[in-house]
Amino acid sequence: KNEVEQSPQNLTAQEGEFITINCSYSVGISALHWLQQHPGGGIVSLFMLSSGKKKHGRLIATINIQEKHSSLHITASHPRDSAVYICAVFSGGGADGLTFGKGTHLIIQP
Amino acid sequence: NAGVTQTPKFQVLKTGQSMTLQCAQDMNHNSMYWYRQDPGMGLRLIYYSASEGTTDKGEVPNGYNVSRLNKREFSLRLESAAPSQTSVYFCATQGSRNTEAFFGQGTRLTVV
Numbered sequence: 001k002n003e004v005e006q007s008p009q010n011l012t013a014q015e016g017e018f019i020t021i022n023c024s025y026s027v028g029i030s031a032l033h034w035l036q037q038h039p040g041g042g043i044v045s046l047f048m049l050s051s052g053k054k055k056h057g058r059l060i061a062t063i064n065i066q067e068k069h070s071s072l073h074i075t076a077s078h079p080r081d082s083a084v085y086i087c088a089v090f091s092g093g094g095a096d097g098l099t100f101g102k103g104t105h106l107i108i109q110p
Numbered sequence: 111n112a113g114v115t116q117t118p119k120f121q122v123l124k125t126g127q128s129m130t131l132q133c134a135q136d137m138n139h140n141s142m143y144w145y146r147q148d149p150g151m152g153l154r155l156i157y158y159s160a161s162e163g164t165t166d167k168g169e170v171p172n173g174y175n176v177s178r179l180n181k182r183e184f185s186l187r188l189e190s191a192a193p194s195q196t197s198v199y200f201c202a203t204q205g206s207r208n209t210e211a212f213f214g215q216g217t218r219l220t221v222v
Contacts, residue, residue, distance in 0.1 A: 004152065031208040043200060043213040050208070086152070090207060096160055097143050097168055098202075098211065100152035 006101035019074040023087030033088040116214030133201030142184035
């Protein structure tokens, strides 16, 4: 079964800063998900990637399959980026579904 | 296009009561999942259904049952609720294993 570790668990930054959230996993995968959850809210898919890099607005996700590591970057961070960011991968081990990291709680202060 | 619709959004139960959480998707996806989210832990898989008519246990199935009524609907039932089942529950769908996941808005369940 895949294990997922995220760092940092909590991150507070000032508006405009460049943000990096890291994710590592234990078993080789074919795709990794980055998700966003606002306080009291639902979960939204930001990216699904299997190689290289993807960009959407101020968000960039990268993955290194050989090193079993992915990063989520936020450029020119804004208070509305404050949320929990969750990394997830296919569980493996005979079960379907995703295995999730515990999430990174990001706060962007004005 | 509603995506994934989950009901109810909030529920308080007494220990021993039963309830069913409903999930419906209009994305024509084969795979549907029920996860629970607890403080300090990542989401954990309760049950999943890879296709209509099939269901399988996930990581934390004890105390739950599921029904895949048709391709659109996947329900989660608590037969005799316990305080340990206090959690936020999410339904999710995927078209296949390596495709984007879509989540319902969540059900915040408190068992007293």
